[in-house]
Amino acid sequence: xxxxxxxxxxxxxxxxxxxGGDVPTxxxxxxxxxxxxxxxxxxxxxxxxxxxxxxxxVEPETVLGRVRxxxxxxxxxxxxxxxxxxxxxxxxxxxxxxxxxxxVGTGMGGGLTMLTQADVLRERGCRQVSPFTVPMLxxxxxxxxxxxxxxxxxxxxxxxxxxxxGTEAIxxxxxxxxxxxxxxxxxxxxxxxxxxxxxxxxxxxxxxxxYEGDPTxxxxxxxxxRDGFVMGEGAALIVLERAEFAAARGARVYAHLAxxxxxxxxxxxxxxYGPGQARALRMAMSEAGVxxxxxxxxxAHATSTPAGDLLEASTINDAxxxxxxxxxxxxxxGHLCGAAGSIGxxxxxxxxxxxxxxxxxxxxxQDPDIxxxxxxxxxxxxxxxxxxxxxxxxxxxxxxxxxxxx
Numbered sequence: 187x188x189x190x191x192x193x194x195x196x197x198x199x200x201x202x203x204x205x206g207g208d209v210p211t212x213x214x215x216x217x218x219x220x221x222x223x224x225x226x227x228x229x230x231x232x233x234x235x236x237x238x239x240x241x242x243x244v245e246p247e248t249v250l251g252r253v254r255x256x257x258x259x260x261x262x263x264x265x266x267x268x269x270x271x272x273x274x275x276x277x278x279x280x281x282x283x284x285x286x287x288x289x290v291g292t293g294m295g296g297g298l299t300m301l302t303q304a305d306v307l308r309e310r311g312c313r314q315v316s317p318f319t320v321p322m323l324x325x326x327x328x329x330x331x332x333x334x335x336x337x338x339x340x341x342x343x344x345x346x347x348x349x350x351x352g353t354e355a356i357x358x359x360x361x362x363x364x365x366x367x368x369x370x371x372x373x374x375x376x377x378x379x380x381x382x383x384x385x386x387x388x389x390x391x392x393x394x395x396x397y398e399g400d401p402t403x404x405x406x407x408x409x410x411x412r413d414g415f416v417m418g419e420g421a422a423l424i425v426l427e428r429a430e431f432a433a434a435r436g437a438r439v440y441a442h443l444a445x446x447x448x449x450x451x452x453x454x455x456x457x458x459y460g461p462g463q464a465r466a467l468r469m470a471m472s473e474a475g476v477x478x479x480x481x482x483x484x485x486a487h488a489t490s491t492p493a494g495d496l497l498e499a500s501t502i503n504d505a506x507x508x509x510x511x512x513x514x515x516x517x518x519x520g521h522l523c524g525a526a527g528s529i530g531x532x533x534x535x536x537x538x539x540x541x542x543x544x545x546x547x548x549x550x551x552q553d554p555d556i557x558x559x560x561x562x563x564x565x566x567x568x569x570x571x572x573x574x575x576x577x578x579x580x581x582x583x584x585x586x587x588x589x590x591x592x
Contacts, residue, residue: 191473192364195432195592196440198276198372198425199532200268204418204519207244208271212529213536216544217565221402221518223416230382236394238401239380240418240520257318258331259296260378264421264525265328266335269372273336276425277437281370287340288333289358289373290423291351293524293579296323297379328376332423340368348579349487351375352422353527357446357585359426369431374423374528385417391456393491405521406548407488407514408495408556415489418520422529439592441535444572445474451582458497458578460504466584467505467574474588476572478506481588483543485534485575488514489521498576499556506574513561517547527577531587534575538589541569
């Protein structure tokens with residue numbers, strides 16, 4: 187017996203990133219090849235070996251208001267900003283609360299709250315610690331806040347899968363709809379932990395770029411001179427709906443989420459593993475019912491690390507083939523960690539909608555060992571029907587999505 191899969195569509199997009207406080211501004215920045223990376227001028231950054239990062243272009247407090255923002259960790263703030271845009275963009279669906287779910291992934295969640303309140307405790311004593319500390323630092327805080335904001339009662343899930351978190355969240359949303367547990371799911375990732383300890387930790391692990399020239403040139407995916415990623419912050423959420431539900435309310439459809447693949451390497455805590463990555467891509471393609479030859483564009487994870495980019499290039503060649511047009515938006519946004527996969531998914535969706543693939547910034551000399559058709563210099567124009575988006579995270583988390591045209 188052949189089981190018919192439930193058709194799932196994307197009806198809303200929301201984001202706040204180093205290129206803009208919403209999706210249209212961010213997308214315009216990506217197509218224009220802008221960079222959100224700059225030197226950190228805070229005093230706490232002076233002693234760090236790496237003093238560049240990709241800060242938000244628009245502070246969430248300007249959207250949420252100062253009083254509300256103070257009771258939320260920065261990660262929760264960006265999640266709420268992105269959720270509000272995605273929900274409005276979807277036309278504020280009228281859905282029973284018990285049929286609406288939320289999945290917001292994160293890598294470090296309320297890490298900044300943990301660090302700042304530890305300083306308060308040490309310097310000023312326990313009575314000065316914020317009563318909102320625990321709900322602010324909880325990794326599930328973003329999912330909980332978005333669920334409360336939207337009145338979602340079909341579940342508020344919070345995958346914590348390092349830099350694959352946002353993509354895993356979208357894959358989980360797909361499962362929730364296909365399992366019949368929800369009609370609408372708001373899903374994606376959020377991260378906002380640019381601070382001394384996270385930067386020092388990544389620097390000590392030799393994961394960050396130490397480029398000392400123009401900071402906008404530091405993130406160089408696939409380039410022969412790449413030397414690490416640049417830390418960023420932001421959130422990106424999408425609205426998924428059961429296709430029949432979306433059609434019944436006359437919703438505008440961006441794309442179909444045709445397949446997802448999630449695997450784990452069980453290999454190494456930080457080093458990637460090609461077979462696990464390729465299996466995630468193949469799983470997504472199989473679920474979508476497409477072959478590698480049909481994939482026209484891949485939004486790569488491509489963090490700009492020497493080993494990671496080389497491994498992903500091999501993975502894409504292995505699972506799809508060298509024909510596919512590849513791009514890497516971390517060259518402009520930096521690495522949004524828990525939100526990296528979901529902003530990559532939004533970029534893939536918009537490339538599908540507009541027939542326009544953003545160019546990879548700062549790729550001056552492609553690594554000769556990377557046999558990929560990487561889009562450079564200018565956006566590549568042309569109709570697209572099937573696109574994919576990758577995300578990989580410390581701990582051996584691999585996730586891939588396949589979207590098809592509406």
